Amino acid sequence: MLHQGPRLDDVRRAVEQMADDADLDLDVPSRGSAPRLALVAEDEPGIRSLIVSLLTLDGWEVHVTDTGENVADLIDEHKPVLCLLDVMMPGMDGVEAMEEGRSRGHGSADGTVYVILTALAGQEDVIRGVIGGADDYITKPFDVDDLADRVSRWCAATGWELVEAEHPGAVHEHLRYKG
Numbered sequence: 001m002l003h004q005g006p007r008l009d010d011v012r013r014a015v016e017q018m019a020d021d022a023d024l025d026l027d028v029p030s031r032g033s034a035p036r037l038a039l040v041a042e043d044e045p046g047i048r049s050l051i052v053s054l055l056t057l058d059g060w061e062v063h064v065t066d067t068g069e070n071v072a073d074l075i076d077e078h079k080p081v082l083c084l085l086d087v088m089m090p091g092m093d094g095v096e097a098m099e100e101g102r103s104r105g106h107g108s109a110d111g112t113v114y115v116i117l118t119a120l121a122g123q124e125d126v127i128r129g130v131i132g133g134a135d136d137y138i139t140k141p142f143d144v145d146d147l148a149d150r151v152s153r154w155c156a157a158t159g160w161e162l163v164e165a166e167h168p169g170a171v172h173e174h175l176r177y178k179g
Contacts (some may be wrong), residue, residue, distance in 0.1 A: 002139065005056075010040070011177040012130065013056060015082075015156060016027075020083065026065075029160040030052075030159050031111050031160050032156065032160070032161065032163065033160065033161045033162070033163045034160040034161070034163065035061065035081075035154060035162070035163055035164065035165040035166060036058070036059050036060040036061065036062065036080065036081070036149045036162050036163070036164065036165045036168065037061050037063075037078060037080045037082075037165050038055050038061070038062045038063070038080050038082040038083070038084065039058045039062075039063045039064075039065070039071065039082070039083045039084070039169050040052055040055070040062055040063070040064045040065075040069050040083075040084045041064075041065050041066070041067065041068055041073060041076055041078040041083075041084070041085045041086060041088070041089060041094055041097060041152075042064070042066065042084070042085075042086040042117070043066040043067065043084070043086060043089040043177060044086070045086075046179060047140070048064060048066070050144070051084055051117070051147075052086065052171055054147065054148060056143055056169040056170075056171060057152075057169075058148070058170075059152035059164060059165065059168040059169065060165060060169075061099070061165035061167050061168060061169070061170045061171075061172075062072070062170070062171050062172070063078050063172045063174060064082065064173050064174065064175070065125060065173075065174045065175060065176070066089065066090070066094035066175045066176060066177045066178075067090050067091035067092060067176050068085070068091060068093050068094050068097030068176055069091035069092045069176065070102075070174055070176065071083070071085065071092075071094075071098070071100070072097060072101045072104055073173060074159055075101045075104070075106045075112065076104060076106075079110075080112065081111060081112065081113060081155060081160055081162065082110045082112075082113050082115070082134050082154070083098070083101065083112060083113065083114050083115070083154060084117050084151075085097060085098055085114065085115070085116055085117065086116075086118055087118040087119075087120050087121070087129070088118065088119060088123055090122065090176075090177045091177070092175065094116060095116065095128055095129055095132040095134075096118050097115070098130075098132055098133055098134065099132050099133060101114070102114075102132075102133045104161055107133060109156065110162050111158040111159060112159055112162060113135050113136075113154045113155060114133060114134050114135050114136075115134065115135060115136045115138060115150065115151070115154065115159075115161070116129040116134045116136070116137045117138045117140065117147070118137075118138075118139060118143065119139065120139070121139040122146060123150060128155065134153055136150055136154060138150065147169075
């Protein structure tokens with residue numbers, strides 16, 4: 001009889017619980033200060049609006065796109081600390097966009113955080129996202145408070161002291177598929 005290991009969801013819950021329960025004082029090296037600047041790549045207008053509202057209410061300046069095609073160029077140009085990426089988008093998906101961004105040096109080396117936010121919840125999808133370089137993988141529907149908490153945790157883990165953006169609450173649209 002073949003022994004089946006723990007399900008991915010069970011492992012994920014256990015790891016999250018261990019992280020919550022741990023009283024770790026991780027010495028994160030300081031990178032200096034960085035503005036609260038985020039990039040959101042989401043093609044569904046309602047979800048995009050919700051994510052952008054969450055970030056802008058917290059003082060983030062946000063660049064938004066509806067495809068992965070221009071994500072790496074937007075990262076090059078604007079230097080966001082946080083990239084929230086959907087997977088299923090027209091043109092180029094979020095994992096491919098993240099891989100392109102990382103290939104250009106945006107990731108742990110420069111303190112860019114990548115969070116995949118997608119409806120794809122299969123084990124293969126999660127593995128693809130993590131292997132592609134995602135710092136976190138959140139499935140839709142998502143809890144707004146959980147998303148805010150994870151964003152806060154990941155940004156703290158980068159070593160940046162987040163400071164006010166040049167235009168807090170501003171939203172810059174770089175949409176290609178407005179239909």
